[in-house]
Amino acid sequence: xxxxxxxxxxxxxxxxxxxxxxxxxxxxxxxxxxxxxxxxxxxxxxxxxxxxxxxxxxxxxxxxxxxxxxxxxxxxxxxxxxxxxxxxxxxxxxxxxxxxxxxxxxxxxxxxxxxxxxxxxxxxxxxxxxxxxxxxxxxxxxxxxxxxxxxxxxxxxxxxxxxxxxxxxxxxxxxxxxxxxxxxxxxxxxxxxxxxxxxxxxxxxxxxxxxxxxxxxxxxxxxxxxxxxxxxxxxxxxxxxxxxxxxxxxxxxxxxxxxxxxxxxxxxxxxxxxxxxxxxxxxxxxxxxxxxxxxxxxxxxxxxxxxxxxxxxxxxxxx
Ligand code: ATP
Numbered sequence: 001x002x003x004x005x006x007x008x009x010x011x012x013x014x015x016x017x018x019x020x021x022x023x024x025x026x027x028x029x030x031x032x033x034x035x036x037x038x039x040x041x042x043x044x045x046x047x048x049x050x051x052x053x054x055x056x057x058x059x060x061x062x063x064x065x066x067x068x069x070x071x072x073x074x075x076x077x078x079x080x081x082x083x084x085x086x087x088x089x090x091x092x093x094x095x096x097x098x099x100x101x102x103x104x105x106x107x108x109x110x111x112x113x114x115x116x117x118x119x120x121x122x123x124x125x126x127x128x129x130x131x132x133x134x135x136x137x138x139x140x141x142x143x144x145x146x147x148x149x150x151x152x153x154x155x156x157x158x159x160x161x162x163x164x165x166x167x168x169x170x171x172x173x174x175x176x177x178x179x180x181x182x183x184x185x186x187x188x189x190x191x192x193x194x195x196x197x198x199x200x201x202x203x204x205x206x207x208x209x210x211x212x213x214x215x216x217x218x219x220x221x222x223x224x225x226x227x228x229x230x231x232x233x234x235x236x237x238x239x240x241x242x243x244x245x246x247x248x249x250x251x252x253x254x255x256x257x258x259x260x261x262x263x264x265x266x267x268x269x270x271x272x273x274x275x276x277x278x279x280x281x282x283x284x285x286x287x288x289x290x291x292x293x294x295x296x297x298x299x300x301x302x303x304x305x306x307x308x309x310x311x312x313x314x315x316x317x318x319x
Contacts, residue, residue, distance in 0.1 A: 001276055003033045003094045005049060008066040009040035009101035009108065012252055013124045013138025015260035016066040019100050021057035022268020028054060030276060035094055040101070041108050042073040044085040049092060061261060064141075064254045070101070076108050079115075086117050096275045098268075100124040100137070106283060106300050113296065118280020120271040121296050122264075126252055129173035131303035132294040133285025137264045141257040142169070143179050149247055150184030154217055161214040163205055163234055163242040167227040169251045174221050176251075178308060181219040182315050189315055190220040193307045198230070206238040214240075222246075266291060 006023045008016045020036065027034035036056070038048035060067055075081045089097065096118045099109040102125040109119035123130040126142035146168055157164040166186075168177040174191025181189040188204070190196050201218070208214045220227055231244040256264065267284045270291045274282055282293040294303065 001032060001095050003035065003092065004096045004098065004272065004275055005035040005037050005089060005094045006052075006068070006098040006100065007037035007040050007044060008068050008070045008124060009099060009105035010070060010072070011102060011125055011127075012066050012070050013126045013136070014064045014141040014252070014254055014256035015137040015264040016100050016124050017057075017060040017063045018256055018261045018264035019122055019124065019137055019268045020052075020066070020068060021060045022265045023098050023272055024052045024054070024057045026269045026272040030272065032272065032276075035092065036068050039069040039071040040073060040105070041076040041085065042071040043069070044088065045073070045076065045081055047088040049088060049094075062255050064256065066100075077111075082108075082111055082115060086112065086115055089117065096120070096280060098122060098271045098275070102127065103130055103300050106130070106296055109283075110281065110296050110300065113281035118275065119296070120274055120279065121283035121299075122267050122271055123283065123285065126176065127170050127173050128175040129171055129305065130283075130285075130299070131305050132283060132287070132292070132299040134287050135263060137260055137267065138252075138256070139176065140259045141254060142176060142251045143183070144257055145251050145254050146176060146180045146247060147184050149245070149250070150180055150186070150217065150219070153245060154185070154215075157215040157217060158213075160241065163216045163218065163231075163238070163240055165218045165220055165227050165231050165234075165242065165244045167220050167222055167244065167246040169247070170221045172223060173305070175308065177219045177221040178311055178315065182311060182318065184217065184219065185318075186217040186219045187319055188216065188218040190218065190224055192221055192224060194312070196224060198225075198233075202234055202237045205234055205240070208240070
């Protein structure tokens with residue numbers, strides 16, 4: 001294998017740059033040219049593909065976001081669009097592609113592999129919602145970012161005896177919310193993996209003496225409910241000030257923490273080595289502290305992500 005390409009797709013995540021750098025440096029180490037595709041699958045279709053030299057990835061390890069850019073490009077589901085993308089790659093004699101992104105991006109990688117163009121997926125998302133890996137690149141950095149916000153909200157909530165609802169990203173995965181609730185000392189957690197009983201929450205919040213404190217932190221995953229409206233209902237029903245804070249894209253920015261830099265570096269090296277061994281249609285993960293690779297189709301269609309019931313039990317014991 002002489003030439004490969006790398007792209008980032010879907011929502012950005014801290015550590016994506018570290019992964020791109022690792023792919024470029026590993027390629028260089030083995031005498032493989034590495035091309036960077038701008039703006040994910042959109043740039044692949046529009047032929048925005050450029051050779052990455054050593055200096056292109058210098059000083060990138062510690063930078064948040066993705067210097068290649070990312071995009072949502074739904075038209076990539078169309079075969080003719082993907083055909084054009086494959087032609088663009090083949091015109092440059094590129095033989096394989098590393099895709100860094102979430103499960104949607106894996107679908108694109110799967111489709112390209114089925115068209116005879118081998119791809120390797122790396123899990124890049126703060127949501128930690130990808131099967132076949134214990135951690136995704138960006139998740140633990142985002143957890144620290146969320147915790148900074150939770151800590152600040154705790155200060156002001158306790159000063160004002162306020163109920164703080166904190167909406168946390170994760171799409172349909174409660175990992176980030178649950179970990180933030182444990183590490184941030186929240187009183188309540190609302191996550192997609194557990195039924196949400198609004199009445200029970202309001203009843204509990206309306207009884208501060210049972211809670212033995214007058215403020216409360218409630219961590220809630222996005223897409224569960226309208227958090228602003230929930231805060232209003234809580235305020236009306238309990239008579240206690242309640243405020244919603246929607247953390248939003250703040251959670252996606254910032255320099256990657258050490259763990260994510262190490263993870264992204266390890267996964268980037270592994271991806272290139274898998275391609276050198278002739279693997280395609282695989283996705284990389286870390287499970288029980290071991291790098292692993294799975295069939296990308298199985299990962300997104302049949303593999304389940306186990307819910308962290310132990311961590312949920314831990315949370316329950318600590319409130
Ligand atoms: P995040 O989890 O951070 O949102 P993601 O990779 O899941 O990341 P998506 O927007 O779902 O984000 O997908 C990224 C891109 O992958 C899409 O914009 C599209 O270009 C491509 N894609 C998604 N689904 C498919 C599919 N079924 N076939 C081909 N390409 C797809």
